[in-house]
Amino acid sequence: MQNSKADNIIIGNLNQETFDVLLNKYSGIFVLLDENTLQHCWPILKPFIKPAHPIQIASGEIHKNMETCQHIWQELMKEHADRNSVLVNIGGGVLCDMGAFAASTYKRGIDYINIPTTLLAQVDASIGGKTGINFQLLKNQIGTFCNPTAILINHHFLQTLNEKEWLCGYAEMLKHALIDSREYWKALTFLQGKRGLFSQAIDLEKLIFQSIQVKEEIVKQDPHENGIRKILNFGHTIGHAIETLSLEKDKDSLTHGEAIAIGMICESYLSKEICGLSQIDLDSITQFILSVYPPYKVLGFEDKLLHLMTHDKKNVNKAINFTLLKEIGKPLFNQTCSLDIIKKSFEYYYAVVEKINNK
Ligand SMILES: NC(=O)c1ccc[n+]([C@@H]2O[C@H](COP(=O)([O-])OP(=O)(O)OC[C@H]3O[C@@H](n4cnc5c(N)ncnc54)[C@H](O)[C@@H]3O)[C@@H](O)[C@H]2O)c1
Ligand SMILES: [Zn+2]
Numbered sequence: 001m002q003n004s005k006a007d008n009i010i011i012g013n014l015n016q017e018t019f020d021v022l023l024n025k026y027s028g029i030f031v032l033l034d035e036n037t038l039q040h041c042w043p044i045l046k047p048f049i050k051p052a053h054p055i056q057i058a059s060g061e062i063h064k065n066m067e068t069c070q071h072i073w074q075e076l077m078k079e080h081a082d083r084n085s086v087l088v089n090i091g092g093g094v095l096c097d098m099g100a101f102a103a104s105t106y107k108r109g110i111d112y113i114n115i116p117t118t119l120l121a122q123v124d125a126s127i128g129g130k131t132g133i134n135f136q137l138l139k140n141q142i143g144t145f146c147n148p149t150a151i152l153i154n155h156h157f158l159q160t161l162n163e164k165e166w167l168c169g170y171a172e173m174l175k176h177a178l179i180d181s182r183e184y185w186k187a188l189t190f191l192q193g194k195r196g197l198f199s200q201a202i203d204l205e206k207l208i209f210q211s212i213q214v215k216e217e218i219v220k221q222d223p224h225e226n227g228i229r230k231i232l233n234f235g236h237t238i239g240h241a242i243e244t245l246s247l248e249k250d251k252d253s254l255t256h257g258e259a260i261a262i263g264m265i266c267e268s269y270l271s272k273e274i275c276g277l278s279q280i281d282l283d284s285i286t287q288f289i290l291s292v293y294p295p296y297k298v299l300g301f302e303d304k305l306l307h308l309m310t311h312d313k314k315n316v317n318k319a320i321n322f323t324l325l326k327e328i329g330k331p332l333f334n335q336t337c338s339l340d341i342i343k344k345s346f347e348y349y350y351a352v353v354e355k356i357n358n359k
Helices: 016-023 035-040 042-048 066-078 093-108 119-125 155-160 163-180 182-189 195-201 204-221 228-233 236-249 256-275 279-292 302-310 339-357
Strands: 009-011 028-034 053-057 085-091 111-116 133-135 138-142 150-153 320-327 330-337
Touching (some): 009 204, 028 035, 028 042, 028 066, 028 093, 035 053, 035 155, 085 093, 093 119, 093 133, 111 119, 119 163, 163 182, 163 204, 163 228, 182 204, 204 228, 228 320, 228 330, 256 279, 256 339, 302 339, 330 339
Parallel strands (some): 028 053, 085 111
Antiparallel strands (some): 133 138, 320 330
């Protein structure tokens, strides 16, 4: 078992001692599950967490709302959860964000433990203390900053994830590598996004741990995102706009990870133009990402994407803020780019996709 520097992140084999140390002090243990983690993860965890009161919610981003939170609070009340109770969140980022929010507000805050069961939740969502729910169709509008008592990471849970969910988390790992170090980038790209290679060739938990450390190190320096935490947004300024566009117009819309993957290509182009990222690095990032993630038609939607990025028509002539790369592993935040050059990044992406299609 590995303990991270933060000491509340436990990676590795699950055993009774770990759970005893974590849970013995509480008057009540409540576990939050959705239908998928009830089926795939609870059978593994149940023997270690006794006696527990399960609370079940429905999976999916559309349920990350006040109504589901009310259900969690009602269940806690019904079972007389007092301030010395703990909520154990067993699920993906949606469940961990929402369970954390419900715990951080119930009776002015009870302890919570995250057991993230998707790759994205293990390397990203469950780390950093951001809790929250969606409100009035906008993401994560209501929430708190509140750290879990512990985060338990185990790669066994990932075996039942579907390919899309898997690649979603892998995209965030690639982002962590690009802002952290060439060595980590090399280790991750060696796997070509294939999870078979993860389990065979390399210690998956070691790579997950590396990703967690990247995020944790940054969050520690800037817990409330006033400065350096912004480097975690690499790929996300353009990626979020592409994600929103796809949600609006496509029947089978892009996942967050697929959109962020395109965002990372476009923002690497911007990095070359603005911060001097080398052509070799740009080529290696572009080619690798396109070998793993599907291409997407951005041409013809440039103005819509720029509008989504500025949020406000009044800003259209203003520059937009980015995190860019000087080199792989050397990010710079608060970089501004003109709208013209952002448009060029879409053209660059489109041209590479066309070249691959015509091969
Ligand atoms: N708090 C943060 O800092 C932060 C950072 C990034 C993302 N997020 C949030 O994370 C959420 C996305 O998380 P996600 O990608 O994990 O999606 P998710 O939580 O919706 O999980 C994806 C699907 O996988 C299922 N699932 C979970 N574990 C499984 C398992 N082991 N086997 C089979 N199926 C399983 C879930 O039930 C769900 O249907 C978003 O709401 C986003 O806002 C938060
Ligand atoms: Zn993301």
